[in-house]
Structure formats: C-alpha cells, structure tokens
Amino acid sequence: MEMKGYNMPEDLYYEENHYWVKPEGDLLVMGMDDFAQRLAGEIVYVQLPEDGKEIKKGKKFAKVESGKWLGKVNGPVDGEIAAVNEELEENPGLINSDCYGKGWMFKIKPADPAQIEELIKGAAAIEAWLTADIEKYAS
Amino acid sequence: MEAKYDFARKYRKDILLCSRCGYCQAVCPCFGATLRPSLNARGKMLLLKEVMDGEIPLSDELIETLFQCTTCGACHENCPSGVDVPKIIKAARKDMVHIGSCHPAFTGMNKVLSEHTNIYAETDPADLDRERGRKAPYVYFVGCVGLYREEDATAAALALLDRLEVDFTLVDEVCCSGVLEDVGFNLNQNLTSKNVEAILATGAHTVITSCPYCFRTLNGKAEYAPLREAGVKILHISQFLADQDFNGVSTGKKVTYHDPCDLGRHCGIYEEPRATIRKFAPNFVEMEHHHAKSLCCGSGGGARGAYPKNSVAMAKNRLAEALATEADVLLTECGSCVHNLSNAKLRSQKIRIVNTVEFLNELLEDAD
Numbered sequence: 001m002e003m004k005g006y007n008m009p010e011d012l013y014y015e016e017n018h019y020w021v022k023p024e025g026d027l028l029v030m031g032m033d034d035f036a037q038r039l040a041g042e043i044v045y046v047q048l049p050e051d052g053k054e055i056k057k058g059k060k061f062a063k064v065e066s067g068k069w070l071g072k073v074n075g076p077v078d079g080e081i082a083a084v085n086e087e088l089e090e091n092p093g094l095i096n097s098d099c100y101g102k103g104w105m106f107k108i109k110p111a112d113p114a115q116i117e118e119l120i121k122g123a124a125a126i127e128a129w130l131t132a133d134i135e136k137y138a139s
Numbered sequence: 140m141e142a143k144y145d146f147a148r149k150y151r152k153d154i155l156l157c158s159r160c161g162y163c164q165a166v167c168p169c170f171g172a173t174l175r176p177s178l179n180a181r182g183k184m185l186l187l188k189e190v191m192d193g194e195i196p197l198s199d200e201l202i203e204t205l206f207q208c209t210t211c212g213a214c215h216e217n218c219p220s221g222v223d224v225p226k227i228i229k230a231a232r233k234d235m236v237h238i239g240s241c242h243p244a245f246t247g248m249n250k251v252l253s254e255h256t257n258i259y260a261e262t263d264p265a266d267l268d269r270e271r272g273r274k275a276p277y278v279y280f281v282g283c284v285g286l287y288r289e290e291d292a293t294a295a296a297l298a299l300l301d302r303l304e305v306d307f308t309l310v311d312e313v314c315c316s317g318v319l320e321d322v323g324f325n326l327n328q329n330l331t332s333k334n335v336e337a338i339l340a341t342g343a344h345t346v347i348t349s350c351p352y353c354f355r356t357l358n359g360k361a362e363y364a365p366l367r368e369a370g371v372k373i374l375h376i377s378q379f380l381a382d383q384d385f386n387g388v389s390t391g392k393k394v395t396y397h398d399p400c401d402l403g404r405h406c407g408i409y410e411e412p413r414a415t416i417r418k419f420a421p422n423f424v425e426m427e428h429h430h431a432k433s434l435c436c437g438s439g440g441g442a443r444g445a446y447p448k449n450s451v452a453m454a455k456n457r458l459a460e461a462l463a464t465e466a467d468v469l470l471t472e473c474g475s476c477v478h479n480l481s482n483a484k485l486r487s488q489k490i491r492i493v494n495t496v497e498f499l500n501e502l503l504e505d506a507d
Binding site for chain 1: 244248258259287288443444445447448450451482485486
C-alpha cells in the first residue's frame, strides 16, 4: 500500500522500529520496512543470530548496518530464532531492493502466537505511526 | 600562470612526479575491491593533472574518484617516486568542498559534528560507569568508535588499566573531529577546544587512547597544540602496554595481527603491539602483507561512511589474508578495523576478530 510515498503493505504487522512481521504457518517472518530501508541507505551488514537464540519482545537481538548507521533489531514478540536469511550474508542489499520479499531477515517461533496482535496493524494505525515517524526522522 | 586551485599551488610538482608506473595499483584497497583505475592513485593523479592543465574542472563528476579513498597511504609507501597521495587527495577534497562539490556523506558528517558530540549523531554512548574529569595523572580518551560501536573493547581497556593500577580518569569528551580534515573540511574548533579544556582540567601528564585516529589527531593537529605545549604526552595504548608485564598469561591459540593504517603507516607504530602480543601469544604468525605493507581494512578516509559496500569489500580482501594464515584469532589495535573486518566475516569463517586489549583482558580474567 502506497502511503505518503512509502510502500507499507497494510496486511502486515509492524514493530515500532520499522520491522514488518507476517505469520507463516507456526512461525513469524520478520524484515525491515520500506521507510526504514530508505532511511538507512545501502545496508552492508546484518547480524544473523544462531537458530534457537532466545528473543524477548522489545529487547535487541541483532543489528543492521549501513555506512555509519547502526540499527538495533528488537524482538517483536517473545520467542526464538527458527531461521535466518543466509542470503543476506553475501547480499545484505536485498533488504534495500526487496525488503518484503527476498530481503526477509528472520523467522521466529513465537512463545505465544497471540502476542503478534500487540503490534501495529491496519491502515489507520499504520498511517498514524508512519506520519509521526516521517515528521521525526525524514523531514 | 597562477594555479586555480589550492591543491595545485601546493602539490603541482608532486602530482607531476607520478610516472604512471602503476605500482600503487597493486596495493590500493579501493582498486582491489573495484578494479576501477580511476579509484587508485595513478588514476587520481592523471585526473588531477588534467584539472591543473585546465582540461577538466573540479566538479561533481570527480566526487566519486576524489572522495573514494581510504587515505591508507599504501600507494605512497609503494611509490618509486615518493608521491604523497593522501596529502594531495585531502588538499583536492578541500578545494572540492570550497567549490561546493562534496560527497553528501561528508557534508552530512560536517553537519552532524556541528550539532552533535559524535560522528554517529547518537545520544546513548556506552555506559562506562566511571567518574569523569577527576584530577589524575592519566586521561583515557575513548573516541567515538569506542563509545558507540566497540563498547566491549572499551570496557576491556578500562578493566586492563585498572588491573595495571593506572590512576586514570575519563573526561566529558567529544569527537576529536580529526576525520573532518580527511574529507575536505576543517577540525571543529568547538569540539577540539572542549576536549583540550576537559583534558587540561584534570592536570594529567599523559593521555592514553585506544583509537589510532584520535591518537594521530591529538598528537599532531594544531588544534590540540595546547595539550602538547602544556607538556601533556599523547600515547596510543599499544605504546603504554609494550612496557607492561602480564604475569605470564598465555594462549595456545594461533594469532595474527592486522596493522591499522592509522597506527602503522601513518604513525610508524608496528613493534609495540607485537611486543605485547608475543608476551601472551607464542604461536604468532604474520599475514602476507604486514608492517608498512599491511593491506587497509577499508574503513578509513571516510570510505565506510560514503562507500560502505566497497568498504566492506576491501575488508573481505584483508580478511582473506588472515584466513590464509589459519590463525584462530585476528588481533588489531583499531576499533574501526575490528568493526569493518567483523562486518566482512561470514558465519562459516571461524576466525575471531578482536581488539588486542580485549583479548588480553579476557586471558587475565580467566587466569584470576
């Protein structure tokens, strides 16, 4: 969904630091959204944790870097890492070129699948949050 | 005819010394990562001669070639004619900035340092839980990389200095701002004077820093002359540790060492880090290129900020040499080198990349 010049699909859940989350069977897939990848610039490094690493909602479990910028990736829910996108090791720029597709970053096994409902969801909520962050970071 | 640009006034003869031999190409990290002749010293000298001769102007078209250089000095080291390419590049960058042609990352960096205390524009430095500004004989100057990127190495340095019973204090430091001169601007006098004031207020006779770039800046730039004039000695931590004893701690791991450009080629500090490493790592091996021939990690001269993909590609090339030694551990004395080399490392590559001080501190803690 085009929103204020950014591609922000409204069928996804969003973690407040601009990571999208999508249920896929028993797992959740997570990646960076279009607003964040454009603000970050050319991604050159993604920290890929080992499978099984415990993650906690709101706590940093990985980092992403471009140039001088370093972004912390916080857990959107409690759970553990089920898989990482190993393509990002050699080609972290996939996050820039296809952030919702080939640039997916992590697959998470949630401790409580219902916890995803605490994330930002729905066109109205996404637009309000995005508008505030455009004002804060991109204006 | 009067030279149009400052770089030509200062360095015309040097630029004309370039004999186009291409020896620089063999050691240039930018060329090694991209295979683009305009990015290595010979290409840059060719273009600057064209500018001097009035054939082409300094313009935005030259941003990519003039601002994509780590200023590592390998070209100068390898040049049979002795052309000091980094100096020429920095002067040309100043002229570029003067005419309004500058890489946006560097314009941005100058703006960031006019508004913030660090190059990252971040507001949450490492919590070092230490008093600042106390009267003490030593000051430990952390630097931006140590505060915002390599916090574990900083914590280790502080722990090690405690262990050696060094009476030191931190200060309310800000970015040394040395990098600005590399990328066409001047040191930020607001920042430099804050650092000078903070250090002098402690009464310290020596400043120790783990950052080779801060070391070069505090030790060599005119803005920090008041420190030197007050008799304050500036030391890189490797110089301080070379004379210390570490109670015979030792590792059986195979260790190699990467000479940071800012410590090695630019400051001539090669043996002190090795003197320390040999005390605790008897199984030490050199990489194929070491000492003055060391390959650059790719992060200097503003390259990491402006050309991050190529910067990490340069780091991959250097890491390949470390992997070829089959060392378990790659030590170095520069946080920026640790950071860039770590970004280049794949998960399948089992070499550990770590600051010498951090590794040594771990050995000492394990021995307790």
